Amino acid sequence: MTNHEAPEVRAVGHADHEPADHESADHESADHEPADHEHGDHERSAMRAVLGVVITVSDRCARGEAEDRSGPLAATLLADLGVRADVVVVPDGVESVRAAVGDALAAGARLVLTTGGTGIGPRDVTPEGTRPLLARELPGLAQAIRDRGAAKLPAAVLSRGLAGIAAGRDGEVLVVNAPGSPGAVRDAVAVLGPLVGHVLDQLAGGAH
Numbered sequence: 001m002t003n004h005e006a007p008e009v010r011a012v013g014h015a016d017h018e019p020a021d022h023e024s025a026d027h028e029s030a031d032h033e034p035a036d037h038e039h040g041d042h043e044r045s046a047m048r049a050v051l052g053v054v055i056t057v058s059d060r061c062a063r064g065e066a067e068d069r070s071g072p073l074a075a076t077l078l079a080d081l082g083v084r085a086d087v088v089v090v091p092d093g094v095e096s097v098r099a100a101v102g103d104a105l106a107a108g109a110r111l112v113l114t115t116g117g118t119g120i121g122p123r124d125v126t127p128e129g130t131r132p133l134l135a136r137e138l139p140g141l142a143q144a145i146r147d148r149g150a151a152k153l154p155a156a157v158l159s160r161g162l163a164g165i166a167a168g169r170d171g172e173v174l175v176v177n178a179p180g181s182p183g184a185v186r187d188a189v190a191v192l193g194p195l196v197g198h199v200l201d202q203l204a205g206g207a208h
Contacts (some may be wrong), residue, residue: 050111050200052078052085053104055097057116057126058180062091070115070185074178077189081196083111092117097129101175105133105168110200112173113188116180118161126177127160134164134175141191145178148187156184165203172203 056071071087078085088104090096097117104112117126131137141163149156161177174196178188 050083051107051109052083052111052113053107053109054078054085054087055100055104055112055114056087056089056180057092057097057100057114058089059091059123061089061116069182070178070180073182074113074115074185074189077186078111078113081189081193083196085109085111085113092123092125094125094129097126098132101130101133101166105166105173108169110168110170110173110203111196112166112175113178113192114161114176115178115185115188118159118177118179120158120160124160127162130162130164130175130177133166134162135167135172137162137164139163141176141195144191145176145188148191149179149184152183156187159184174199174203 052075054071054074056068058066058068060066061068068087068089071089075085075087088100090100097114101112101114114126114130117124117129142161145161145163146156146159149159156179159177159179161179163174163176166173166175176188176192178184
C-alpha cells in the first residue's frame, strides 16, 4: 500500500458537504424519497444494526479545500435503511481507495459505499481501486444506478462505478461505487433501498 493522507472520519448526521469537482458523471436529482419496500422476517432481521462505511474519494476534500456534501448525505440516507455508517474521506488514487475499502472490510462493515472518482478524468480511479477486492461483481446493480442518473443527466452514463461482493471480517460484504455528487448519492441509495435488505440476507445465507 502506498502512502496516502490519513482518512478523516465523520459520524452520521453531519451537514452536507461540497462534492468533488472532478467527477465527470456528477449530477443532481429530486429530493430523496425513502424506498417503499417490504422484507421478510429474515430480511428485516438482517437489517438490524447493520454496520456500513461511506468513503468519500476526493483530493480537494481530503486536503480541506472543499466541503464533502456527498459522504454525510449518503450516511444519512443509509441510516434510513437501517445502516449505521461513518464517513471516511480519502484522496483520489488506486491505493488510497483500495486501502480505505480494505479497512472497512476488516472493520466488519457489511455495506461499503464509495462516492467520487468514478468518471473519466485522469484522477478518477475509484473502480480500479475497488475491483481487486471484489470476489464477484454485480453489473446489473451498477447499471441500474447509471440508468437512474441518466434519466436526469445524460453524462451519468460516463460513470464507471462498480458494484459487487467482497470478503469481509464477518462474511461477505456489498460494495458499491457512486459518483461524487449529492444527486448521484441520492440515486445510488434509491436503487439500493429496495435491494439492500435482500442482498445482505442472501449474503448471510438466507433462502432465495
